[in-house]
Amino acid sequence: MRNFPTLSILLSLSLLFGFFTPVSAAPWQSKVDPWVIEAAANGSAEFLVMLTDQADLSPAVSLATKEARGQFVYQALTTTASRSQLAVITALQRLGVEYRSYWVVNALWVRGDLNVITTLAQRPDVAHLYANPSVQLDAPVERKPVGSAPETIEWNIDLVGAPDVWALGYTGQGIVIAGADTGYAWDEPAIHDQYRGWNGSSVDHDYNWKDATGLSPSVPDDPYGHGTHTMGTMVGDDGAGNQIGMAPGARWIGCRNMDASGFGTPETYITCYQWFIAPTRLDGSDPNPDMAPDVINNSWGCPPSEGCTEPDVLLAAVQSVRAAGILTAHSAGNSGPDCSTVDTPAATYAESFTVGATDSSDQLAGFSSRGPVTVDGSNRLKPDISAPGVNVRSCVPGGGYSAWSGTSMAAPHVAGIVALLLSAEPSLRGQVDLVETLIEQTALPTSTTACSSTGIPNNLYGWGRIQASEAVMALTHNLALDKTASEDTVAPGDVITYTLTITHSHPVSDTTGVVLTDTLPVGTQFISATEPYTFTSDGIRWDIPNLSPGEAISMILVVQVETTARGEVLNADYRASSNEALPVNGEPVHTALIFHTYLPLSRK
Numbered sequence: 001m002r003n004f005p006t007l008s009i010l011l012s013l014s015l016l017f018g019f020f021t022p023v024s025a026a027p028w029q030s031k032v033d034p035w036v037i038e039a040a041a042n043g044s045a046e047f048l049v050m051l052t053d054q055a056d057l058s059p060a061v062s063l064a065t066k067e068a069r070g071q072f073v074y075q076a077l078t079t080t081a082s083r084s085q086l087a088v089i090t091a092l093q094r095l096g097v098e099y100r101s102y103w104v105v106n107a108l109w110v111r112g113d114l115n116v117i118t119t120l121a122q123r124p125d126v127a128h129l130y131a132n133p134s135v136q137l138d139a140p141v142e143r144k145p146v147g148s149a150p151e152t153i154e155w156n157i158d159l160v161g162a163p164d165v166w167a168l169g170y171t172g173q174g175i176v177i178a179g180a181d182t183g184y185a186w187d188e189p190a191i192h193d194q195y196r197g198w199n200g201s202s203v204d205h206d207y208n209w210k211d212a213t214g215l216s217p218s219v220p221d222d223p224y225g226h227g228t229h230t231m232g233t234m235v236g237d238d239g240a241g242n243q244i245g246m247a248p249g250a251r252w253i254g255c256r257n258m259d260a261s262g263f264g265t266p267e268t269y270i271t272c273y274q275w276f277i278a279p280t281r282l283d284g285s286d287p288n289p290d291m292a293p294d295v296i297n298n299s300w301g302c303p304p305s306e307g308c309t310e311p312d313v314l315l316a317a318v319q320s321v322r323a324a325g326i327l328t329a330h331s332a333g334n335s336g337p338d339c340s341t342v343d344t345p346a347a348t349y350a351e352s353f354t355v356g357a358t359d360s361s362d363q364l365a366g367f368s369s370r371g372p373v374t375v376d377g378s379n380r381l382k383p384d385i386s387a388p389g390v391n392v393r394s395c396v397p398g399g400g401y402s403a404w405s406g407t408s409m410a411a412p413h414v415a416g417i418v419a420l421l422l423s424a425e426p427s428l429r430g431q432v433d434l435v436e437t438l439i440e441q442t443a444l445p446t447s448t449t450a451c452s453s454t455g456i457p458n459n460l461y462g463w464g465r466i467q468a469s470e471a472v473m474a475l476t477h478n479l480a481l482d483k484t485a486s487e488d489t490v491a492p493g494d495v496i497t498y499t500l501t502i503t504h505s506h507p508v509s510d511t512t513g514v515v516l517t518d519t520l521p522v523g524t525q526f527i528s529a530t531e532p533y534t535f536t537s538d539g540i541r542w543d544i545p546n547l548s549p550g551e552a553i554s555m556i557l558v559v560q561v562e563t564t565a566r567g568e569v570l571n572a573d574y575r576a577s578s579n580e581a582l583p584v585n586g587e588p589v590h591t592a593l594i595f596h597t598y599l600p601l602s603r604k
Helices: 005-017 027-031 034-040 058-062 066-084 086-095 114-121 155-159 162-167 226-235 266-277 315-323 407-424 432-441 468-473
Strands: 045-051 098-102 107-112 126-131 142-146 176-181 209-211 251-256 295-298 327-331 353-358 385-388 392-396 400-405 479-485 495-504 511-518 524-529 534-536 539-547 552-561 569-571 574-577 589-593
Touching: 027 114, 027 126, 034 045, 034 114, 034 126, 045 114, 045 266, 058 066, 058 315, 066 086, 066 266, 066 315, 086 098, 086 107, 086 114, 098 266, 107 114, 114 126, 155 162, 155 385, 162 407, 162 468, 176 226, 176 266, 176 407, 209 266, 226 251, 226 295, 226 392, 226 407, 251 266, 266 315, 295 407, 315 327, 327 407, 327 432, 353 407, 385 407, 392 407, 400 407, 407 432, 407 468, 479 511, 479 574, 479 589, 495 511, 495 539, 524 539, 539 552
Parallel strands: 176 251, 176 295, 209 251, 295 327, 327 353, 353 385
Antiparallel strands: 045 107, 045 126, 098 107, 142 400, 392 400, 479 495, 495 552, 511 539, 511 574, 524 552, 534 539, 569 589
């Protein structure tokens, strides 16, 4: 009997899609990306099986430290996966197919045919079958070899104010930056000493290197060069004058999610996200969330044109990373200047801190992708922020330097500014929302009305171009003092109620030992004040044990104007101080003093 493979495939497809019958598609078909079925028509396909049971990570936000968040997220994810994957794994073993288990998204990578796809998609504990195509790197739009002679601090590093932060003593020390890219040439002079696996005399790659492609599982390398260039912008400094990095005092670790040609898959991206939450030894053993980085740079995209037709394929993984207290900087893409070109995972997600590219004049690069995000129907504003990405000089494998352009070059600046902020204020570690807000609120704003934008933020620049010095200065403990009077004009004998408001502007830490003092205006007598207070020869004093980040507190002072008062009532001497903040003096408060005039009664 002859075999008819082509006919068999057509019959299978007819069963799947109902080509030969008018009935609607089976419900399970909506759970499968079309790419998966198309690929399986040729025999077998790789795909990701997402399970319906997903861990509840919401309690992580209330935990006090990054380490606590990381441990909680790791335990919640692994517990959920081990419990819910057992039945699916048993079914896959019966089918005799190849699979790999993941906990970061409670999913499995599977290689199977149409029968396997049908079996899995009909299971109630399976939420979706996602495509796992090979995806090409969003490569730099321009590369220019440049000399390796020292050029001191690069223009882009100087433009964003990183040297001003170094001068304050903050270089990223104590902070770990991670990169997911084509790999990293760890022994390049500009990034060698900053590698966490190097202790100054020997190297240990356990917990510091992961290769999701399997090309170089034991030693970090980078045959493409893209990852090494980005890492140079994050931490690079060869000690010989080539100051190319934002945070030269930080340490770095890396995960390769793309091969030597710049190709990756959703599975390799997920593998790196998972490893960053709990890095492991080279053999994959002993995962440890305490070794997780503080920030991850992601200079890549997963475009629909390469098969990533489902925009949320990586969303759960990014959400898990963020819940663990790790910020993810992500390049916006090089598909500009059209609007709605921020269209690839994971740049499209609200949980990703998406970065557009500007030039030395702070103008958006023509290639930089714009928002709003329409691919998922959200109309979300993107990018979130901008950074230099045109003609950025950094290190490349082989000991040289090259100037590249692309949003891939912009995103590492943001990973670097995160390290500077965290080294200046370690209590910010794990506080992803706060860190992003600090960077946004201190950015150099650029307004535009293009791409459905109005003012700031907008769909070209986001909140604007990053300013490291301004962001770190915002961490200073500052007190603001304001005073208002209940009356603009008073007469002798009237009562004035003053309201004094003191505000602490630090975003993270309390300020302690707060003292607020006020003097009585000349020509007035004390009536009352907010208790508790101290009445001294100089006036009124309030002692406040502490003010929380952003907290404002008001005190009331009530005085009566003496009948002998003359001129205006002037309250000019009031001030506030604390253990951490410089004293601040209030602006004078003027109240006009008037006298009633009584006209004589008319005589008849």
